[in-house]
Amino acid sequence: MELTETQMLPLAQQRTWDALNDTDVLRACIPGCESIEPDGEHAYLVVLSAAVGPVKARFKGRLQQTDIDAPNSYNVVFEGQGGAAGFAKGSARVTLEPDGDTATKLTYTASAQVGGKLAQIGSRLIDGAARKIAGEFFKRFGAQVAGVGEGEGEGDGEGATTADDDEAAATEAAPPNTESTDAADAESGGDAPKRKKSWKAWISKF
Template identity: 65%
Template sequence: MELTETYTLPVSQQRTWEALNDTAILRASIPGCESIEADGENAFALSMAASVGPVKARFKGRMLLTDIDAPRTYTIVFEGQGGVAGFGSGNARVTLEPDGAASTRLTYTASAQVGGKLAQIGSRLVDGAARKLAGEFFRRFNALVSGEAGAEAPPADSATTDGADPESGDAQMKRNT
């Protein structure tokens, strides 16, 4: 699976970088995230619940940040195990560029592989679920970093995806794909 998207966030490049490295903001932004904790230098342990079509599971995994050029870019290398549901692994290259004085263009290119039951349900459903999770992440992330009214940490509920393509509708975040 390959996924490339660009978002414009209404905060500075430095603020975006800091938020992308803040575990409290990440926990509140990642759909279904139960915990995220530092696990060594530039590494994080993550636990989350997710549902992709008929496959529901709790995933435990690890993220490692590499090729760091603060506050411009880094690569996230990730892997996760979901028991009988299967596994996922891959990487995402994240790039931040100033877009005026008070906004940032965030672009990422992700590549992932899945196995087990996740691989059996079909790449179209998995790709759609990944897009929906990414869209929800950026909707929540945008609300938290921009300080929108009522932008409290969303509940750490199960991330449920049906493969539908997300459209956030947030006025302050532009999605450019």
């Protein structure tokens, strides 16, 4: 399997690099990731659950970064075991290029080999699953890095705005309700004499 993709990320190059080396960020962004822990210099132990076609398994693997040129590029060598599901191993080249001061173009080229049940389900399913996982990772990663340093302040502001809007809406809603009640009372009061008169007119017929 070979996979090449380019992603535009809304963050400066150095901050993107830092996020790619932050285990908390990676844990939140890798689909199905249960844990990711340092295992020596520039290496990580990863546990994740994944489904590739009809094959679902819990994989335990190791990632090793090599040829590091911070904050521009690095290689990743990975291998993982999924029990009866089989194994996967391969490598990827990741490069970062600044796009102005507030955005970064990330390009990666990955190649992998699989064995066991994974090797029996066909390359198209494997490629499709890999692209889906990669797409979900970068979707989460983009959202994660976009919120760095902004989430708490914006969240509080949005919460306050929502509360104010709700209070204002309730205040604005009160007059129409009062008017509706008054209108209903007036209508009821207006109808009462008419109904009384109609009753008398009906009685007078007998």
